[in-house]
Amino acid sequence: MKKQNISKFTIFKANIMSWAGNEKISWHRIYTSIIDSLKVSCNNFKSNFRSCGSIDFKYNFKLYFFNAIIAFCIFHFRKSDSLINSQLWAEDGVIFLKSEWVTGFPETIFIPYAGYLHFVPRLIAFIANLFPFEIIPFIFNFMAMTIAAISVSLFSLVNYRYLVKSDFLRSVIVILICFVPVGYESINNVTNVHFFLSFGFFLLALIGGELSGVSYFFIFVYSLLAIFSAPLTIFYLPFYLIRFFSSKSDRYSRLYGIIFILGITYGIAIYLTGAKREIAPIDWSFLMNVMNVEKLIRISFLGYLGEENTFSALSYVKYFWILEIVLLYFFCKNFVHFGVGNTFLILGYMIAIFVPILLRGAFVISDEQALLVKLTNGSKDSIYFLNVVKLLSSRYGLVSYFIFCIIIFSNILPGKISMKTSSIMLILIVLYLHLIKNSVFIKHFEELNWDSYSKQVRNKEDISIPINPKWYTGIHIRKDEWR
Structure with a gap:
């Protein structure tokens, strides 16, 4: 061969x-x-995909566990009051905890919010409510950080050597992912844990090498939890057919086919029963222009400069084609050996940027924006691009950033690290550190005296509990609403 x-x-x-x-x-x-x-390229992919995990499972577990601990510590380091002075964030209290107090688990599982189910947040609310009132925010934040660490650390497994051979470099990528410079509000809260579940779901779709029966069990459980909690996972379901068809000799690989069927069935059901109403109008004529699509991809890079720098860098977006050319060069250069794997990553990246753009209203112009276009004789395309920048520099740019980190290294440094390539690795790491230098630490919670409401909650009285962010509506429950 x-x-x-x-x-x-x-x-x-x-x-x-x-x-x-x-x-x-x-x-x-x-x-x-x-x-x-x-x-x-296809033959090399099949060979590398099947053989990359043939290593001592103890070593693999130790590598993964070490990276998960490091990831958890980084999340705590970036927002230390998540566990020291725990507070609930937005829907954590207003939707998930309130529903647990008023309706209760498991009935809450079947209550959709924003057009889809939230199994994991509902389950966490149920578990947290089993503990004393004072530590409920701690349980929420701890479990959110744990899920995030478990998800991002998956890439450290040796099963992804067919994408990036170096175990050390994959661990570095995990660390860079943890320092994501966009979507500050998404870190360490249950409200936005679905973004981490989506990323983990995508990685498990691409996991290569040998897998034990226990590994398949955890993959199956994680995938189902992600499907019933994160809407983006529906769009990553086709990737689950890769392992299903490429590992037919492995009888457990049929679980990937089951996951695919269950996910598609759930996606269709959710769409028909309510999600269809949540989808914003889409300007398809705008997307039919290839140049517009290319510019949207370029604009997606802006979000990785950090929320504070995104709009100040708008004037430089026209030069971002250089990054596209560099990535295209390395993609073509390494295509024979790594082209198929990198193609899957690029497709995953495209899904991560275009699904939020299409479904979250980037092509919807407000009345004020329409008036501005009319007064300045401008183009609505400019408003579209501005909306995309706002969208992808927020929490909706999280998954795309995660995959972008992998794409950079899998295209430029897919092989083993040598003296020649170590300098390139250092340059890339320094560039990343420069991008995230102003966004390492996340603003602490405002002190809202959560503990002071414990007596009212225990007695099931009328309550009105403020929630972070402070402008967000709090938890309001009348005495007769308690279950």
């Missing part, structure tokens, strides 16, 4: 060299060489 791959790649390079020396290009030869390189 190896000799066959090398010979085909040599033929492909020879054809490229011959085109450079001939004035007349044979399109048949171009087509043949492209097809040959695709076949070689």
Whole structure:
């Protein structure tokens, strides 16, 4: 197999060299060489995908556990009062805890919010309510941080060596993911834990190598929890067919087919029963322009500069095509060996940016924006791009940033780290550190004296409890509403 791959790649390079020396290009030869390189890339992917996890499972677990602990510590480091002075955030109290107090688990599971179910947040609210009132916010935040750490650390597993061979470099990527410079409000709260579940779901769809029966069990449980809690997972379901078809000799891989069927069934049911009403209007004529799509991809990079720098960097977005060219160069350079895996990552990135853009109203112009366009004789396209910047520099840019971190390294440094490539790795890490330097620490909660309401809650009296952020509506329950 190896000799066959090398010979085909040599033929492909020879054809490229011959085109450079001939004035007349044979399109048949171009087509043949492209097809040959695709076949070689697919064969390499199958081989690497199946063999990358053949290693001591104890080592794999230790590597994962170490990264999960580091990730948890980073999340606590960035917002230390999450556990020291725990407070509830937005829907944590107003939707999930209030529903637990008024309706109760398991009935709350079937109550949709924003067009979909929230199984994990409802379950966490149920578990937290089993503890004394004073530590309910601590339980919420601790479980949110735990889920986030479990999710982002998946990429450290040796099962992803077919994307990035170096165990050390994958651990570095996990750390860079934890320092995400966008969506500050998404860190350490249950309200936004679905973004981390979506990322973990995507990673499990691409997990390679050998898996034990226990691993399949945890993958199955995690995937179901993610599907019934995170709407973005529905769009990543096709990736679950990769393992289903590429590992037919592994009888447990059928679980991936079951996950796919359950997810599709749930997605259709949710869409027909309510999610359809939550979808904002979409300007398809705008998206039919390829240049607009390319610019949307460029604009998505803006969010990774940090929320404070995003709009000040708008004037430089026209130069971001340089980053696209650099990534395209390395993608083509490493295509024969890593092209298929990187293609899956790029598709995952496209889903992560375009699903929020299409479904969260980026192409909806407010009355004020429409008036501005009319007064300035401007284009509504400008408003669209501005809306996208706002959207992707907020929590809706989280998953795309996570995948972007992997894409950068999987395209530029997919192989083992050597003396030659270590300098490139250091440069990339320094660039990342420069981007996140102003967004490491997250603003602390406002002190809202949660403990002072314990007596009212225990006695099930009329309550009105303020919630962070302070402008957000609090928990309001009348005495007759308590269950």
